[in-house]
Amino acid sequence: MISRRIINFSMLAAPFVLRSLVAHADETDPIVGQDTPFQQLAFPPIDSIDNEELFGYSPPTEAQRSKAAAIINATPKGPTAFDVAKSFITRFAKSDPDAISQWPAPQAWNPLVKEFFSATSLRVNNDMVDWCAAFVNWCIERNNKKGTNSAASQSFANSGILPRVDTPKQGDLVVFTCYDKQSGKSLGIGHVAFFEETTGANTIRVIGGNQSADGHSSIISERQFLTTPFDVHRHVGGEYVACIYKLNGYFSIV
Template identity: 30%
Template sequence: MQITTVSDTVPLRQRPDASSPAVEFPKNYPFSVRTTDSLVNVTAVDQVWSQVTVDRGGGKGPTGYIRTSFITTIPLPSADVSYEDFLRYCVSACLLYEVDVAYLMAVARVETGGSWNNAQSIIPASVMAAQATGPSGPFQFQTSTWKATIAQIDPKFAYKMQDITDPKAQALCAAHIANQGIEQHLHKFNGLPSPAQLYLYHFLGANDAQAVLSDPGRAVDLVLSPTVIQSNPSLLGQPGAAHTGNQLLDIVAMRLRAGYQANAGLFANPPAWWPLPQASTEATPWLNTALQEEQAGVTEAAGSSSNPRISQFLESVGFPPGRSDDTAWCAAFVSWCLKNCGDGTAAAAAKSVKNSSYAKSWLDLPMQLPEPRIGAIAVKKSHSRDVTGHAGFVAAINNDGSIVLLAGNQGGLNNNGLDKVCEITFDREEFLGFRWVG
């Protein structure tokens, strides 16, 4: 990819005429195009003049006329970026957009990790370089996707087309897409996405991702163009022999798992600038409270009756007394444990969460953890169509990275359809995020 710019500073004219006054941008300030500017929407109007728009951020800016002879193209520069610097950019972006930093780093590994230099802990300039055709950078942005994304994010960042080689800009735009993807998925499917589903919003864009996810049992070549499939055969298969959406999700989940594992060392010993709080090694009384409820065998009542204990859980998030245990109650169980464990900090954290009956709301707790810790609140997609998400506590972390989730409103599959407080093991790549009480 090359940037279109000017060979020398030149006034941006209001008309294709050397005597025309310069465009004012901002008002009362005659504007000149500099060699550091990039031009978009270049259109020749005659043999001498071209109409151009100067990219001042998001592909937008002042429009006017310059002599065509001043227009030139130059390759975009690129440089190595250290793992630590790239992690810093991703953390900053994830704090802004409330996205799991481990997920974002795993996406970058999936996209370009095979070209990273683990021996020197750098992402080489060859990854950062803008490509003449095809995607660019650690998150592999297509030019069209980049242009659309920088037009959507906060104008204060003023990212331009040439910033596609900037790792900080790439991280911020990838976090924006993840944040938007969660909201778009919630709106379309009334539930949180798994990380593998969320990745499809980055990989395919929202429309194609939702087309695949609407009927994951069918072959993806029924909804994706042959060009898209041919350019990504390892994920999508081949036209006429394409993978199904479920097969695609399995492949993505496997690659994300490898990405989480490859990045785990980056989170083990965070640098001095690390803004995310590390999990405390102190006691976790809320987990002890949850374990007591598990040992007590709290289970939904059969038939039309309800377990009064579960009704108490639901009351802790604002439901009226006696609420039926048919109501999704995993988030209510988290809230009740925090409020009744005897720890003031935990109780205050529970009270701070708005709409605490929803699993997703627990991601609003400010103490984000990049990796699971015993006692952390964990949030994932639900496996039930009538529940928006699932939340519980990390009870254990297995050697293979899988997570034992102690939660309410689960386990019904092996209990005659009656959910209970119990422990179930899930793969690491099923979780959207982890939060600490504090």
């Protein structure tokens, strides 16, 4: 988060996401919420956010911008938004994972991640912003469908644009919501990703952005999640708060 403007937006709109640890999941991989503890990126200290040089918020080179533009231009437009999302994993997860990852300090910000926010009303100037909702919206728009135009994960559950479905099919959206452990109230934060398949009685596999994998703290990845409630700690308002993550529901792209 490079400026106080962006930090303030994050506190208000809460486009936060759930982090995970490994990509290319199969049935033997750790499951978020069951085998894998919650993980979250470390952001710069609050009193140092205006010092761009120390924390790697330098702009990308022209070569890096050109590479990101080439990736965008080569991304398919379908057949579905799910296929758009999965194409990033197919093309880069093995051969060039950095291309689809948030670049940690002291590197520059990834212009590909920044581009995903073109599908939202939020304009960012780096990649140190939670981007799961931006990625989903970008994939939906790439498929010539209408998303929520929001950088907040909960917009997919609360906007009324997407119908809720009881039994998901591949390509539907999965929304998780974080609740305060003491009051039980929603914190307005969570995660959104594309549903791929059911992998067990209480587990599903999703494809999403801003999920961790193979040493990358924030990358487009394939991951299993527990669908029953599980405890986490979330970074909210500068503090780690005890929370419960719950599956909010499944939503169809229309």
